[in-house]
Amino acid sequence: xxxxxxxxxxxxxxxxxxxxxxxxxxxxxxxxxxxxxxxxxxxxxxxxxxxxxxxxxxxxxxxxxxxxxxxxxxxxxxxxxxxxxxxxxxxxxxxxxxxxxxxxxxxxxxxxxxxxxxxxxxxxxxxxxxxxxxxxxxxxxxxxxxxxxxxxxxxxxxxxxxxxxxxxxxxxxxxxxxxxxxxxxxxxxxxxxxxxxxxxxxxxxxxxxxxxxxxxxxxxxxxxxxxxxxxxxxxxxxxxxxxxxxxxxxxxxxxxxxxxxxxxxxxxxxxxxxxxxxxxxxxxxxxxxxxxxxxxxxxxxxxxxxxxxxxxxxxxxxxxxxxxxxxxxxxxxxxxxxxxxxxxxxxxxxxxxxxxxxxxxxxxxxxxxxxxxxxxxxxxxxxxxxxxxxxxxxxxxxxxxxxxxxxxxxxxxxxxxxxxxxxxxxxxxxxxxxxxxxxxxxxxxxxxxxxxxxxxxxxxxxxxxxxxxxxxxxxxxxxxxxxxxxxxxxxxxxxxxxxxxxxxxxxxxxxxxxxxxxxxxxxxxxxxxxxxxxxxxxxxxx
Amino acid sequence: xxxxxxxxxxxxxxxxxxxxxxxxxxxxxxxxxxxxxxxxxxxxxxxxxxxxxxxxxxxxxxxxxxxxxxxxxxxxxxxxxxxxxxxxxxxxxxxxxxxxxxxxxxxxxxxxxxxxxxxxxxxxxxxxxxxxxxxxxxxxxxxxxxxxxxxxxxxxxxxxxxxxxxxxxxxxxxxxxxxxxxxxxxxxxxxxxxxxxxxxxxxxxxxxxxxxxxxxxxxxxxxxxxxxxxxxxxxxxxxxxxxxxxxxxxxxxxxxxxxxxxxxxxxxxxxx
Numbered sequence: 109x110x111x112x113x114x115x116x117x118x119x120x121x122x123x124x125x126x127x128x129x130x131x132x133x134x135x136x137x138x139x140x141x142x143x144x145x146x147x148x149x150x151x152x153x154x155x156x157x158x159x160x161x162x163x164x165x166x167x168x169x170x171x172x173x174x175x176x177x178x179x180x181x182x183x184x185x186x187x188x189x190x191x192x193x194x195x196x197x198x199x200x201x202x203x204x205x206x207x208x209x210x211x212x213x214x215x216x217x218x219x220x221x222x223x224x225x226x227x228x229x230x231x232x233x234x235x236x237x238x239x240x241x242x243x244x245x246x247x248x249x250x251x252x253x254x255x256x257x258x259x260x261x262x263x264x265x266x267x268x269x270x271x272x273x274x275x276x277x278x279x280x281x282x283x284x285x286x287x288x289x290x291x292x293x294x295x296x297x298x299x300x301x302x303x304x305x306x307x308x309x310x311x312x313x314x315x316x317x318x319x320x321x322x323x324x325x326x327x328x329x330x331x332x333x334x335x336x337x338x339x340x341x342x343x344x345x346x347x348x349x350x351x352x353x354x355x356x357x358x359x360x361x362x363x364x365x366x367x368x369x370x371x372x373x374x375x376x377x378x379x380x381x382x383x384x385x386x387x388x389x390x391x392x393x394x395x396x397x398x399x400x401x402x403x404x405x406x407x408x409x410x411x412x413x414x415x416x417x418x419x420x421x422x423x424x425x426x427x428x429x430x431x432x433x434x435x436x437x438x439x440x441x442x443x444x445x446x447x448x449x450x451x452x453x454x455x456x457x458x459x460x461x462x463x464x465x466x467x468x469x470x471x472x473x474x475x476x477x478x479x480x481x482x483x484x485x486x487x488x489x490x491x492x493x494x495x496x497x498x499x500x501x502x503x504x505x506x507x508x509x510x511x512x513x514x515x516x517x518x519x520x521x522x523x524x525x526x527x528x529x530x531x532x533x534x535x536x537x538x539x540x541x542x543x544x545x546x547x548x549x550x551x552x553x554x555x556x557x558x559x560x561x562x563x564x565x566x567x568x569x570x571x572x573x574x575x576x577x578x579x580x581x582x583x584x585x586x587x588x589x590x591x592x593x594x595x596x597x598x599x600x601x602x603x604x605x606x607x608x609x610x611x612x613x614x615x616x617x618x619x620x621x622x623x624x625x626x627x628x629x630x631x632x633x634x635x636x637x638x639x640x641x642x643x644x645x646x647x648x649x650x
Numbered sequence: 651x652x653x654x655x656x657x658x659x660x661x662x663x664x665x666x667x668x669x670x671x672x673x674x675x676x677x678x679x680x681x682x683x684x685x686x687x688x689x690x691x692x693x694x695x696x697x698x699x700x701x702x703x704x705x706x707x708x709x710x711x712x713x714x715x716x717x718x719x720x721x722x723x724x725x726x727x728x729x730x731x732x733x734x735x736x737x738x739x740x741x742x743x744x745x746x747x748x749x750x751x752x753x754x755x756x757x758x759x760x761x762x763x764x765x766x767x768x769x770x771x772x773x774x775x776x777x778x779x780x781x782x783x784x785x786x787x788x789x790x791x792x793x794x795x796x797x798x799x800x801x802x803x804x805x806x807x808x809x810x811x812x813x814x815x816x817x818x819x820x821x822x823x824x825x826x827x828x829x830x831x832x833x834x835x836x837x838x839x840x841x842x843x844x845x846x847x848x849x850x851x852x853x854x855x856x857x858x859x860x861x862x863x864x865x866x867x868x869x870x871x872x873x874x875x876x877x878x879x880x881x882x883x884x885x886x887x888x889x890x891x892x893x894x895x896x897x898x899x900x901x902x903x904x905x906x907x908x909x910x911x912x913x914x915x916x917x918x919x920x921x922x
Contacts, residue, residue: 564744643744
């Protein structure tokens, strides 16, 4: 049987799908190669189409239920709101990037950019004014429409109110008469109380009638007028853009780094010239002091960077970086210690109490402990050699490594170390006795035995442990960041919760998805690694 | 070192404690001497302690009392001078056939050059008929091929003694015959003193110079030793056609039958 080139490609792709654990896409690929379409369609319907329908149903249920639950942070966001918050966050990130560029521009480039943005700003300003006019017209329209509906209602309301007021006065008068009759002994007490009771009932009915009418009027007022809503939305989005262009103008003019530097320098030059021309000692002292201050401010400006607002992308990058630091710290400890535990029963007996006691400790407790312990190592983080070095490495400098990141990573490591350790120990201890016999017959030395037999046979379990560790670490990290205000996705959620803007709730749910999706990919990565090192060619469970 | 007493087992005893802490002697007073280059099969009912004897020679199992001497040296632990082929191939699944064999070769010839060692590995794999599969992993090979690697790994060590622990027990009968010939073929020019544990009377008669029949355990010992008079090199078809073959086979089966009978008698006596 000859294998065609196509078959080879197909086989390789199927193998890649199997390796990565996305076996649900297997029938799609087979279908693409035209293999038994009927069977493949069956599989696609069963394992892809039906699950998609299920997920869509869940989304639909969510979007249906969400608006019915009012919370103090506003309505529960629908899937659409969450999607919207993705694009809002994306825009924020884009704008921060543009602003930081503008901030650093100098010379002709700055001038060119400035005139460009000015033109845009002017054009947009006209547009915004136009939209504002539209909004005003629509508001007026709405008011007119409401007035048309409300006028008869409020007329009736006024009429009824005065009518009822009159009726009420009349009843009061009658009651006063009755009370005089009672005092004169012309009627019974019962008659007076009956009259008062009747008056109360009638005024209740009247009040209710008036209230009903009033709420009808309010209802009309609160009704949304779609054209106005649309106009407002358009206006808001344009006004937002205009505001952004305004900020850009600031960053290209007054707040631009180079503009400010030039100003400061020319001021300094001025003082210097004045100083040179100073005649009296008093003037010289005053001008020298000024010049020194101006010098200082030039120095300060030279080192200045754009203080970017934190974006979701920055927080995500930082979280992933932190989790890997913690994960590698955990692996660095867990693998050697685990191997020793598996090899030596006495060592295992020594480690067992430590593992048993510290494994169940909550990450929150570790976080607090590390916050204190790590903090003590870096009394002055700004000048500490570790952070200075890390700050000079290109990619890492953008992540702002600080003590908060270190203790978050330590917390991750502390919680992630146990699954890897226990699994490694188990893998080493459960080595096939036949393989041990082979090693004994060949009289392999300790290192040969370790690297040729013990570690390879334990690797699948070691990686199973590391996979659990990374999953645990990722979960722990988000909580640690939220609690310790260390920059990352956890802090993003916490800040949103504290800020309470209209987007808050949607942003929190968006982060929930971001964390989940990243966690999923981290797990997939570990599965692939685990499969690659598994000697039996079989993979871990998915 | 005497050639006629190349391997000597003297009063070998293996005892395991039962749950009450009393020693139960599985093998009790096993005596056997082998000349250099001799092939002895040990046959007996399952559980009689055949494998125990072999693992004691290999040094994988401690000797309770008595002594084993191989090539003038007393056995105190395992070592590559007594290569073992286990019932399961016991290959390391993360290594190719070549690397599996090389693992032992590197250990036995630590001072040889890399090329020399590679040559030894290739030679051994060639001899067992795996010249084309050196870079295959165990999972890519059939059970028979895996066991061939096991044999190659053993002979590459140039051992003083080859220990075969039911090496064909898990193979189908065709593969089994092929591998029997592979081993006989190797022994024809390597002349390694060999002990094989087996269940199969045909195999024992076809391959051995002597067959050591063990009595049933506990307290198993050598019951009877039978000389097999066929010349080497041997030809299966010729041997199967001789009357002697069937006579040897009959005697073997008779012995095993008597052992079984005795066991039943003993059980009856114990019960009554």
